[in-house]
């Protein structure tokens with residue numbers, strides 16, 4: 001008892017907690033990363049909060065986040081329990097991957113998802129060809145805008161989503177498919193439903209979810225997206241031939257058959273929906289938002305793309321590199337990346353400065369542990385403030401500027417940076433990192449190979465500050481794409 005009391009005396013400091021509400025009023029849930037960074041200035045890189053009666057710690061800065069996610073990876077590998085997903089079917093042996101507790105089911109599903117996506121080409125040439133083909137469809141759709149101003153949001157979403165849909169469901173959707181367009185809008189709204197004060201309150205006071213109609217009202221879009229993915233799985237079953245593996249869903253259906261004798265297996269019908277829902281939702285908005293930031297930064301920092309260039313060093317580097325390495329006639333390939341340091345640096349800097357998943361996804365301590373000398377008991381929710389790593393003032397030369405040179409050495413060669421953690425790190429590192437990197441490079445270079453992007457004259461300068469809905473996305477903007 002004394003040992004435990006002594007440990008608790010080393011619990012991280014934090015703002016004073018109020019009865020019932022804890023420290024919830026201290027956080028702007030529409031900009032949590034900014035609140036966390038602000039609070040870290042007062043309480044240090046590891047500080048504590050309390051959402052009602054749930055203990056939380058927030059980890060800030062490269063050093064502390066690396067200690068938690070890399071050096072003590074297993075101690076921080078668990079996820080807190082999310083009652084808000086129960087209405088979607090989340091439950092025992094059906095936790096998907098993203099919100100699954102650290103244990104046998106998560107290990108089994110993560111291993112299966114990773115190896116199956118690899119078998120279907122993740123990180124390989126075959127998938128690169130699929131992405132390039134989709135980039136071709138995207139460029140044609142943009143071309144048909146005939147240089148008029150348009151919002152690139154849903155075209156890009158559709159293209160990116162088609163890559164994950166063809167891996168998971170063996171299907172892609174035309175850009176004028178009304179049903180799919182609606183789904184993409186719902187997916188975006190679904191992210192909105194998880195941001196803000198109310199979902200946080202429902203996580204810590206789950207009995208509020210038992211009030212009839214509350215989950216259906218609050219998480220309406222999430223449910224609609226899940227229903228759509230369920231429909232795709234159902235359709236799949238009708239054409240399924242057990243001897244054939246067309247895609248991820250087929251591979252999962254085979255595992256369900258094999259696991260029929262094992263009660264309690266995570267390969268079951270309900271979990272098939274949860275896992276494919278995870279891949280669909282995690283694989284769409286993140287990558288497409290990054291591409292939208294990339295285009296926006298090109299518009300706001302024309303020295304990277306448009307002649308005449310005010311600074312000779314930056315001058316039109318991306319276009320220049322594409323013309324030199326790829327030319328105008330053939331499609332980009334992953335092998336080109338090694339010869340395109342500037343383009344690669346622009347993509348990396350977009351991910352760093354764009355800060356797309358600013359507060360990561362909550363972790364939970366799997367056992368009692370220590371971090372930066374503080375005691376963190378088992379079962380504490382842990383927020384890794386990835387934004388504070390990507391903008392760590394002790395690491396980056398110009399943390400608050402868009403500066404591709406962060407990733408270039410004095411000879412203009414690409415350099416990796418240890419604090420580049422947009423995909424997080426450790427055991428729960430993004431499962432789709434390889435796929436996302438491939439998509440970012442191939443979509444971005446294909447777009448710039450075909451077009452010069454401009455800001456329409458009638459439009460005010462778009463905002464560089466993002467809008468937080470679990471991910472940090474640009475406010476809607478219009479562009480003009482002039483064929484090259």
Ligand code: HEM
Nearest residue numbers: 097098282283286287357361422423424428430431432436
């Ligand atoms: C988890 C970022 C694309 C699937 C995560 C996490 C981050 C992240 C920060 C949380 C890691 C943690 O808990 O510490 C990104 C970014 C992407 C991207 C920035 C694009 C630029 C994708 C894609 C897929 C995907 C394309 C689809 C295959 C997942 C899954 C998890 C995850 C399944 C949960 C991993 C687990 O809990 O074991 N991602 N992601 N992500 N991501 Fe991604």
